[in-house]
Amino acid sequence: MIDKLKEISKDQLLAEVKKYADAKARFVTGSANDLGDKLEITYFFNASPGMDLSALRFSVGKDEEVPSMTGIYLTAVLIENEMKELFGLKVKDLAIDFGGHMMLAQDSPVLPMLKTEEQLAAGKKGGN
Template structure:
């Protein structure tokens, strides 16, 4: 279990992230996880000085679009492009959209981190 975790929705994502920006918190990373029929995105922030992290977690359907936080934290473009490429998380309005070719090349597997793609489509287990 993650301490300092707040469950949010895609509709509250930008307002919650803006609170961190207003408080001068650092954006650390976003992590995506395949839950089967849904995707989980967890956004981590840190206040300086210190090492304590605070997280926002959002669960969405695999076909849903989520807003980009790159308008608030430009550095999020890397994590958001990665989540799209690796998991298929549809992030709309990314400040710099690599179109699925930031880490993957032409001919690479599509969304290689999804459970149904791993291990020859056998659920990744």
């Protein structure tokens, strides 16, 4: 369980991120997860100075566009490029766009972090 997790929609993203920027919070990182039909994106922020973590979470369909937060936090440029490359998240207006080759080379697998059918089925079923 993550404390202080706020579920939002992707349209609210920039407004919510702006609130963090205005409060001089530090962007920590983001994480994406493949839910099968959707991608679940979580961004983490820290209220500096201190160790107070909070998070924003939203889900998007795999073909939906998501606004980039690099206009507010330049440092998000790496994580957004990474999600774009490894999960196929469609981020628009990236400050620096590595064109899908930040981490991956020309002959690397395409969207390698997406789960296979077996992985998704095993995850839904759960263990003992």
